[in-house]
Amino acid sequence: MSEAMVEVRNLVKLFKTRKGELRAVDDLSFTCYGGEIFGLLGPNGAGKTTTLRMLATILTPSSGSVMVAGFDTKALPDRVRERIGFLATETGLYDRFTAQETLRFFGRINRLTEAEIEERIERILNMLGLTALAGRRVGTFSNGEKQKLSLARSIIHNPPVLIFDEPTFGLDVMAARAVIEAIQLFREQGHTIILSTHIMQVAEKLCNRIGILYHGRLHALGTLGALQSRFGKDDLEDIFFAAVGGEATC
Amino acid sequence: MWEVTEQRMWSNVRLLFAKELIGALRDRRTMILTIFFPLFFYPLILAVIGHFTTVEQARVEEMIPRVIVVDHAQDMGFLSYLQLNATLTSLFYDDTEAGLADVKLGVAEAMMLLEKETTKPESSLDVTLYYDQTTQAGTVASARVSAFLEDYLREVIRGKLDALGVDYDELSPPLTVRVEDIATSESIGKMIIGRLLPYFMVLAILTGAMGLGAEITAGEKERGTIATLLVSQLSRTEIVLGKFLTVLTVSLVSSLLSAVGLLVGIRFFGGGLAPTGATATFSLGASAFGWMIVVLVPLAVILAALVVIVGSFARSQKEASTYLMPIYMIIVLVGLVSMTGGVSFVGARFLIPVANTLYALQEIIVGTVEIRHLIYTFAANAFCGALLIAASIRLFKREAILFRS
Numbered sequence: 001m002s003e004a005m006v007e008v009r010n011l012v013k014l015f016k017t018r019k020g021e022l023r024a025v026d027d028l029s030f031t032c033y034g035g036e037i038f039g040l041l042g043p044n045g046a047g048k049t050t051t052l053r054m055l056a057t058i059l060t061p062s063s064g065s066v067m068v069a070g071f072d073t074k075a076l077p078d079r080v081r082e083r084i085g086f087l088a089t090e091t092g093l094y095d096r097f098t099a100q101e102t103l104r105f106f107g108r109i110n111r112l113t114e115a116e117i118e119e120r121i122e123r124i125l126n127m128l129g130l131t132a133l134a135g136r137r138v139g140t141f142s143n144g145e146k147q148k149l150s151l152a153r154s155i156i157h158n159p160p161v162l163i164f165d166e167p168t169f170g171l172d173v174m175a176a177r178a179v180i181e182a183i184q185l186f187r188e189q190g191h192t193i194i195l196s197t198h199i200m201q202v203a204e205k206l207c208n209r210i211g212i213l214y215h216g217r218l219h220a221l222g223t224l225g226a227l228q229s230r231f232g233k234d235d236l237e238d239i240f241f242a243a244v245g246g247e248a249t250c
Numbered sequence: 251m252w253e254v255t256e257q258r259m260w261s262n263v264r265l266l267f268a269k270e271l272i273g274a275l276r277d278r279r280t281m282i283l284t285i286f287f288p289l290f291f292y293p294l295i296l297a298v299i300g301h302f303t304t305v306e307q308a309r310v311e312e313m314i315p316r317v318i319v320v321d322h323a324q325d326m327g328f329l330s331y332l333q334l335n336a337t338l339t340s341l342f343y344d345d346t347e348a349g350l351a352d353v354k355l356g357v358a359e360a361m362m363l364l365e366k367e368t369t370k371p372e373s374s375l376d377v378t379l380y381y382d383q384t385t386q387a388g389t390v391a392s393a394r395v396s397a398f399l400e401d402y403l404r405e406v407i408r409g410k411l412d413a414l415g416v417d418y419d420e421l422s423p424p425l426t427v428r429v430e431d432i433a434t435s436e437s438i439g440k441m442i443i444g445r446l447l448p449y450f451m452v453l454a455i456l457t458g459a460m461g462l463g464a465e466i467t468a469g470e471k472e473r474g475t476i477a478t479l480l481v482s483q484l485s486r487t488e489i490v491l492g493k494f495l496t497v498l499t500v501s502l503v504s505s506l507l508s509a510v511g512l513l514v515g516i517r518f519f520g521g522g523l524a525p526t527g528a529t530a531t532f533s534l535g536a537s538a539f540g541w542m543i544v545v546l547v548p549l550a551v552i553l554a555a556l557v558v559i560v561g562s563f564a565r566s567q568k569e570a571s572t573y574l575m576p577i578y579m580i581i582v583l584v585g586l587v588s589m590t591g592g593v594s595f596v597g598a599r600f601l602i603p604v605a606n607t608l609y610a611l612q613e614i615i616v617g618t619v620e621i622r623h624l625i626y627t628f629a630a631n632a633f634c635g636a637l638l639i640a641a642s643i644r645l646f647k648r649e650a651i652l653f654r655s
Contacts, residue, residue: 056477058477058480058481081481082483084481086477086481090474092477092478093478097272097273105265105269109265109483110482111483
């Protein structure tokens with residue numbers, strides 16, 4: 001088995017709200033291995049985004065530990081950030097900059113040399129079919145084009161681990177297909193990918209292993225085949241409801 | 251090791267600063283507020299104000315005020331003298347209340363009530379002058395009637411002396427009064443610039459900071475780009491410093507361009523701003539302007555840091571603008587007080603931020619600057635600015651603030 005690239009142990013995240021304490025992530029543990037696509041599947045409010053933000057060092061765990069590419073996110077967040085590419089639910093792009101300028105900026109802040117930046121910009125834009133849009137301002141892009149540029153931004157520094165939060169969010173079928181194909185390409189290139197989604201088909205198409213998350217807790221974990229065997233269901237949506245059992249509420 | 255880390259930090263800060271500045275230059279709204287508005291709007295406004303002020307002054311000088319006369323004295327000598335006077339138009343009323351009502355309505359600019367004063371050995375004329383000081387026409391009418399009454403008094407005295415065989419013109423007056431204004435046109439010009447320029451320059455710092463600052467702080471949260479920055483290899487300190495420097499730069503540019511626009515406007519259209527009867531020449535030396543920049547920078551640091559703090563706390567640009575309004579109002583109020591010249595601002599009061607800058611700038615422009623005032627101003631503002639920068643960095647590191655929902 002490949003080495004463990006992401007190790008999550010007993011992860012907990014608490015938020016203080018007006019109504020008291022919210023346990024957004026509740027004793028979560030899983031491992032993600034090199035070269036695989038690991039999917040966190042769950043509805044809105046399940047804790048997927050919070051989990052991924054803790055992996056990406058944006059949020060600090062209330063307790064538990066996260067190791068990414070061999071570094072603890074709490075102790076050495078700088079080292080973790082050198083080794084990850086992150087895609088938020090929003091595209092995280094600046095409308096007044098061109099695609100090239102965007103990638104150049106993120107390449108520089110990720111400490112690439114100018115030669116490396118230019119070489120990678122050309123290669124990545126070509127890989128994602130964005131070469132023709134290189135000199136255009138991001139504000140003129142379609143949603144699908146923006147998402148592809150966000151993917152490009154996340155891999156400009158060739159990080160071993162990619163963290164994608166709802167990568168097909170808000171995209172039409174064509175754009176979503178293009179994003180899925182890009183993510184599959186990243187896996188072929190050897191990146192380790194953790195993604196979150198609430199869309200069953202995305203999890204089915206992309207993920208080597210799936211973790212079913214609900215109310216901050218992991219209810220099931222395994223390959224699609226293993227989950228089908230365990231719950232006696234073929235459809236991932238049926239598997240989801242079987243896994244969360246009586247907890248499922250609207 | 252420390253040097254490499256520090257070098258890298260400032261290299262990262264410069265990277266973010268350059269990116270934010272380019273974004274600002276490409277933003278039409280920022281360009282309009284920071285460049286177009288001060289350079290073109292201020293001269294335009296001053297031209298319009300100057301034109302209407304000049305027209306109004308000319309109208310007032312040529313005006314022949316209407317004066318209601320309520321005559322309960324029947325003094326034919328006074329009435330004859332009044333009717334010969336070409337500087338007033340007399341309207342004769344019987345009723346005092348009706349006359350006052352018409353003065354309030356603007357039918358006339360003033361009213362004279364003529365009554366016989368019978369308590370003295372020789373009966374004399376008792377004149378009560380009514381006018382409305384809230385209108386310029388009323389004030390002019392009051393001055394003209396007072397001048398007329400002085401002339402009439404002189405004629406009455408002349409007549410009485412003639413009757414006694416004394417020639418009035420040969421009398422040596424016991425008192426001669428001459429009023430000389432020692433203010434030069436240059437000092438009047440400096441007084442006008444000193445009242446206007448500091449206020450607008452300080453206000454422009456905040457307006458320049460507010461517009462862009464809310465966008466690159468709270469706006470990043472709204473657009474969702476903040477997560478991308480936080481995951482990059484920029485530390486939170488570097489992110490805050492990069493944004494702070496951008497806001498500081500734009501706010502100072504806004505202030506400088508406001509000064510240029512205002513000075514151009516005053517130079518060419520500011521004649522109407524001079525007091526009635528006075529002329530003003532407008533100039534500001536390069537040395538004085540240089541000192542003004544030195545004094546303004548620490549205040550710009552304070553305001554830029556405040557904007558970054560508020561923007562980091564706010565959930566949206568609109569919320570940030572709402573939170574910044576009280577600061578804006580404080581500056582407007584303090585600025586308006588400084589323009590009146592009615593407050594004595596000396597000594598330790600120069601430790602109060604914002605106010606200290608306004609009065610220090612006034613002193614520099616007028617040429618009455620005291621070095622200790624400049625030292626107090628710079629030190630107090632630099633200290634507050636440093637504290638606020640530290641606070642902004644601390645705040646930006648707090649998850650509860652950055653991800654308020």
